[in-house]
Amino acid sequence: MFFGPQGWLIFIVAIVLGMATQGYVNSAYRKNSRVALPSGLSGAQVARRMLDSQGLQHVRIEMVPGTLTDHYDPRADVLRLSTDVHNGVHIAAAGVAAHEAGHAAQHAAGYLPGRLRMSLVPVANIGSQGGPLLVMLGLLLGYGTGFSSLFIDLGIALFAAAVLFQVVTLPVEFDASRRALAALTTTGAVFPGQESGARSVLTAAALTYVASALISVLYLLQFIGLRRD
Helix, strand or coil: CCHHHHHHHHHHHHHHHHHHHHHHHHHHHHHHHHECCCCCCCHHHHHHHHHHHHCHHHHHCEEECCCCCCEEEECCEEEEEHHHHHHCCCCHHHHHHHHHHHHHHHHHHHHHHHHHHHHHHHHHHHHHHHHHHHHHHHHHHCCCCCCHHHHHHHHHHHHHHHHHHHHHHHHHHHHHHHHHHHHHHHHHCCCCCHHHHHHHHHHHHHHHCCCHHHHHHHHHHHHHHHCCC
């Protein structure tokens, strides 16, 4: 079977890890959203200060709906912050906003892992969905046939690209958090010694990327094992 005992185990682990890490992120954010930012700056103002300090006055900041839907769009040079982060005057909002501004700084500096990550986006989008489908199709065709091996190998290659994307994402996210924590104090958004709350929010968010990458690697190993059976 496509799933089998190992597949179901990975599936259960993925569900548990996903729920646990997301719960941790939400808990860390809620806790630190109750801690007022001493500087009195909103998340948008924190991001603006950090961007300006990096010479990125051209990067616009927009507010978008949703919860923790924050992201930097390198194609439009726009930093999009969720409503609570954009308007929030608390440690959690400052940390998230500065993190996304960190991605803008990476883009401007030509940060190599960030450039590699962007180059992998098209094939990763295809591989994350199409890879497993091709592996399943190859298995349904039966072992030993030419088309079966072709589909399985192609599926593994596509999914491997998606896994590589997730692995490369890790240093990109960690570096953005490093830039954010440094900028929070140097720009005066957070007073020295008070950045621990922002660090806890960013650490919790980073764990979601680690968990996602780990699960993807396990699935890739399972697919490779199926090809060798």
